[in-house]
Amino acid sequence: MSADSKSTFCTVPGCGRPHRARGYCRTHYARWRASGDARPEVPIGAVRRAQAAEPTPVVAHPVALKRRLRGLPPVSRHERLLALADLAERAGVEGWDARRFEREQAKVLGGRQ
Numbered sequence: 001m002s003a004d005s006k007s008t009f010c011t012v013p014g015c016g017r018p019h020r021a022r023g024y025c026r027t028h029y030a031r032w033r034a035s036g037d038a039r040p041e042v043p044i045g046a047v048r049r050a051q052a053a054e055p056t057p058v059v060a061h062p063v064a065l066k067r068r069l070r071g072l073p074p075v076s077r078h079e080r081l082l083a084l085a086d087l088a089e090r091a092g093v094e095g096w097d098a099r100r101f102e103r104e105q106a107k108v109l110g111g112r113q
């Protein structure tokens, strides 16, 4: 047991959760470990709520990414999903019309139609 465990509660004002390590509760300790800053001004739960409000980005599988960078057609469902998400984003940014979008979509789905 270290000197830390003498305090039974988190040292962040207003937190009141049980002490875990370094004077922090589990959540504040996790923040401190992750970033070096317990961010006492950010209420617990606010980060998770903010993350939940944002859509989860589609992350490329390394193999899928490699194939995409080489301009190879997607081979798995995952890759096609990724490519379509990519397509929709580009279409929105570049303002494609429906025909352009369908053409690009056919390229992505190519061979499976």
Ligand SMILES: [Zn+2]
Residues within 6 Å of the ligand: 010, 011, 012, 015, 016, 017, 024, 025, 026, 027, 028
């Ligand atoms: Zn705390």
